[in-house]
Structures are given as C-alpha cells and as structure tokens.
Amino acid sequence: MKxxxxxxxxSGVLDPQGKAIQHSVESxxxxxxxxxxxGKYFEIAVDPEISESDARSSIEHxxxxxxxxxxxxDYRVEIEA
Amino acid sequence: MKxxxxxxxxSGVLDPQGKAIQHSVESxxxxxxxxxxxGKYFEIAVDPEISESDARSSIEHxxxxxxxxxxxxDYRVEIEA
Structure with missing residues (x-):
C-alpha cells in the first residue's frame, strides 16, 4: 500500500521561498x-499486511x-490501495 | 487558474532525508x-486571462x-480550472 x-x-503564513521562486520565474x-x-510531498510505502484503516491512522499520526x-x-493524507 | x-x-536516486525521516518514525x-x-510540491496561481494551454506550456517550462x-x-504538472 502507498x-x-x-x-x-x-494561508496566512508568509512563504519567502515561494516568493523567491516567483521572482526567478518572472526574471x-x-x-x-x-x-x-x-510545500512538501512525501511518498510512504506501507507493508501490505497492515490494514487500510490502521495505515491511515498511523500515517495521520x-x-x-x-x-x-x-x-x-496544513497536511493532507491520501491512501492508495 | 491553479x-x-x-x-x-x-527511483534510482538515494534519498537520505527520506531515510532519516523513516528512522525517526520507527523510533x-x-x-x-x-x-x-x-519530494517537493508547488501551488502556482495563474492569472485568469491566460488560456489553459498557454498556462500548461508555461508551467511545464x-x-x-x-x-x-x-x-x-521527475515532475508532474496538474492544472485545475
């Protein structure tokens, strides 16, 4: 499972790194x-013997x-079978 | 447009940061x-007067x-209306 x-x-938090990228792109x-x-993005491989509900609760933690x-x-979790 | x-x-490239996170999680x-x-994740807001095909080509570049x-x-681009 992945x-x-x-x-x-x-949304209220300043993102100076994003602004720097935006300026590079404009230039x-x-x-x-x-x-x-x-933002950040993580791909997590979960052992197949773990159930989907256990995996979701573990990944949320x-x-x-x-x-x-x-x-x-903020974070968002997606589970793929 | 977003x-x-x-x-x-x-896939062949080592990811020591990911491994460090994995060890923290195990501990x-x-x-x-x-x-x-x-990985990295970027949200890009595009001016609404730009057409979707122009936006896609610009974002791909x-x-x-x-x-x-x-x-x-590797990178993957998604355009949302």
Missing amino acids: AKVYVTLK LGHRGIADIRQ IAADVLANPVIE | AKVYVTLK LGHRGIADIRQ IAADVLANPVIE
Whole structure:
C-alpha cells in the first residue's frame, strides 16, 4: 500500500521561498504567474499486511507529529490501495 | 487558474532525508512503514486571462527549468480550472 502526504503552509503564513521562486520565474520571462507557494510531498510505502484503516491512522499520526508543523502547516493524507 | 507541480526523486536516486525521516518514525514506534521518500510540491496561481494551454506550456517550462532538476528528479504538472 502507498500513502501520499501533502504538507502546505497555512494561508496566512508568509512563504519567502515561494516568493523567491516567483521572482526567478518572472526574471526568466514567464508572464501571468500570480503566486507560487512551496510545500512538501512525501511518498510512504506501507507493508501490505497492515490494514487500510490502521495505515491511515498511523500515517495521520506521522503527518501531524513528524512531517508537518501543525502550528503553521496544513497536511493532507491520501491512501492508495 | 491553479497549477500543482509535484517533484520527486527518480527511483534510482538515494534519498537520505527520506531515510532519516523513516528512522525517526520507527523510533517513535510506528510499525509497518517500508519506505519514505521526500519530494517537493508547488501551488502556482495563474492569472485568469491566460488560456489553459498557454498556462500548461508555461508551467511545464517552469517545472523543468526552475522547480526540478531533471537529471535526478521527475515532475508532474496538474492544472485545475
């Protein structure tokens, strides 16, 4: 089983890295880019003998405790069979 | 219009950061996690007057030139209306 976790900054939190990327992109001549925000993405392989509900609960804990900082970041978990 | 870009290490490329996260997760007592790989995730807001095909071509160029290193990374672009 495979899980994907997406971690993004909450909407009120400034993203200087994203702004720097946006400026690079503009200086390369790309027009019409209003905003770029950077997040993190994790692919997690889960042993097949773990049930989907156990995997989801485990991955939710991992996302909240290790992968994201819930004070400034949101996360989203997707489980693929 | 919104675009999402996912950047992941190619499958043959070692991911020491992902391995470090995996060890942390195991030391916290989570069982059954076979592998963790870290990638990057970008949310790009595109001006609404840009057409979807122009946006896709622009974002594909941005992904290949700025967001990903195509020697060691793969990327995937999704456009949302």
